[in-house]
Amino acid sequence: MRLLHTADWHLGRIFHGVHLTEDQAHVLDELVRLVADARPDAVLVAGDVFDRAVPPQEAVALLDEVLSRIVLGLEVPVVLVAGNHDSPERLAFGAEMLARSRLHVAGRVAAEPRPVVLEDAHGPVEVWPVPFLEPAVVREALGDGEVHDQRAALAAMLDRVRAAATPGRRQVLVAHAAVAGCATSESERPLAIGGAETVEPALFEGFHYVALGHLHRPQAAGAGHVRYAGSLLKYSFSEIDHVKSVTLVELDRAGRCRTEAIPLAPRRDLRRIEGRIAEIEARGPEGPSEDYLLVRLLDEGPVVDPMGRLRRIYPNVLHVERPRWTPQADGAARPDVHRRLSDEDLFAAFFEQMTGEALDAEARETLREVLDALRREEAGRAAEGAP
Ligand SMILES: [Mn+2]
Numbered sequence: 001m002r003l004l005h006t007a008d009w010h011l012g013r014i015f016h017g018v019h020l021t022e023d024q025a026h027v028l029d030e031l032v033r034l035v036a037d038a039r040p041d042a043v044l045v046a047g048d049v050f051d052r053a054v055p056p057q058e059a060v061a062l063l064d065e066v067l068s069r070i071v072l073g074l075e076v077p078v079v080l081v082a083g084n085h086d087s088p089e090r091l092a093f094g095a096e097m098l099a100r101s102r103l104h105v106a107g108r109v110a111a112e113p114r115p116v117v118l119e120d121a122h123g124p125v126e127v128w129p130v131p132f133l134e135p136a137v138v139r140e141a142l143g144d145g146e147v148h149d150q151r152a153a154l155a156a157m158l159d160r161v162r163a164a165a166t167p168g169r170r171q172v173l174v175a176h177a178a179v180a181g182c183a184t185s186e187s188e189r190p191l192a193i194g195g196a197e198t199v200e201p202a203l204f205e206g207f208h209y210v211a212l213g214h215l216h217r218p219q220a221a222g223a224g225h226v227r228y229a230g231s232l233l234k235y236s237f238s239e240i241d242h243v244k245s246v247t248l249v250e251l252d253r254a255g256r257c258r259t260e261a262i263p264l265a266p267r268r269d270l271r272r273i274e275g276r277i278a279e280i281e282a283r284g285p286e287g288p289s290e291d292y293l294l295v296r297l298l299d300e301g302p303v304v305d306p307m308g309r310l311r312r313i314y315p316n317v318l319h320v321e322r323p324r325w326t327p328q329a330d331g332a333a334r335p336d337v338h339r340r341l342s343d344e345d346l347f348a349a350f351f352e353q354m355t356g357e358a359l360d361a362e363a364r365e366t367l368r369e370v371l372d373a374l375r376r377e378e379a380g381r382a383a384e385g386a387p
Contacts (some may be wrong), residue, residue, distance in 0.1 A: 007046035007213030008231035012059030016318035026267035046213030047176030077102035082131040119199025122253035132162035132176040170255040179221035208255035234270040
């Protein structure tokens with residue numbers, strides 16, 4: 001049996017003010033082509049389909065289009081679960097009807113879990129879709145007062161799944177959880193505020209493949225057959241070194257699996273460049289200039305309009321870091337220093353700080369004239385206003 005495992009699409013995500021829907025459409029187009037080439041028995045989507053509970057219209061339209069192309073166009077079934085970013089109820093709309101078209105959506109927590117049964121030449125495979133588990137919801141749904149954290153919620157749900165599973169069949173789990181010991185990224189919203197939000201890999205005992213979502217770096221979680229597919233795109237600067245991919249899983253007749261990460265090529269990569277502004281300007285564009293960039297400007301002194309200047313070379317600079325420039329630590333910016341400087345010296349210091357050049361004699365003369373005129377005007381007003 002061949003399965004294509006993906007997760008954390010985060011459709012509708014806005015990153016540093018940029019709507020990523022077009023980038024997501026581009027990479028999903030590639031995913032649909034992969035499905036057409038690899039002809040898997042099913043596509044597994046392990047949660048965080050949308051970036052938020054009420055996604056923007058274009059994100060909903062994109063999901064609709066992509067799922068239609070896979071399920072109706074290519075006739076490949078999809079098993080999709082809600083992640084912690086999704087709204088379980090909204091995602092579950094029409095689930096019963098969609099299941100007849102072989103689009104299996106698990107939004108809400110099910111007290112009586114039911115598998116999606118797939119067939120290959122060696123017999124049936126049971127796929128268990130388990131959405132992200134909110135402990136309070138699981139406590140209520142299962143009537144289990146002991147469920148107070150992620151671990152207890154998943155353990156209780158997996159006990160139910162094991163009890164419902166048919167012995168001798170190959171078992172696949174699709175879930176959205178944080179496994180202890182795995183690498184995290186900044187774009188993952190914590191599953192719980194403080195306390196226990198992680199689960200240990202031993203909890204997945206008995207499953208032949210576990211298709212996980214939540215962590216955005218593609219990685220194995222304790223064992224090769226328990227895996228995070230990783231997110232569709234880089235959704236934070238902490239993911240610059242990731243190679244985003246989908247996982248192709250080959251499950252043999254005994255349930256042993258072989259996994260292969262297939263890299264995805266984004267329309268625009270997320271990269272980091274660094275240097276002094278003059279060097280970056282002199283070098284000109286390095287790599288595709290349309291990429292999304294984090295720029296580390298290494299100038300020690302002030303730089304006028306760094307974002308405007310960088311965007312002339314790289315139109316999609318998202319953020320500029322100034323690791324060597326801390327205006328607060330500069331003595332001239334402190335109020336007690338201001339008081340000891342004349343107006344003329346204060347302006348000269350400001351001018352030098354902003355432009356990197358000293359005020360020349362001619363400019364100083366002009367400045368003195370302007371200041372004198374202002375002082376005369378001020379004195380005149382004060383005299384007029386005197387009682
Ligand atoms: Mn996520």
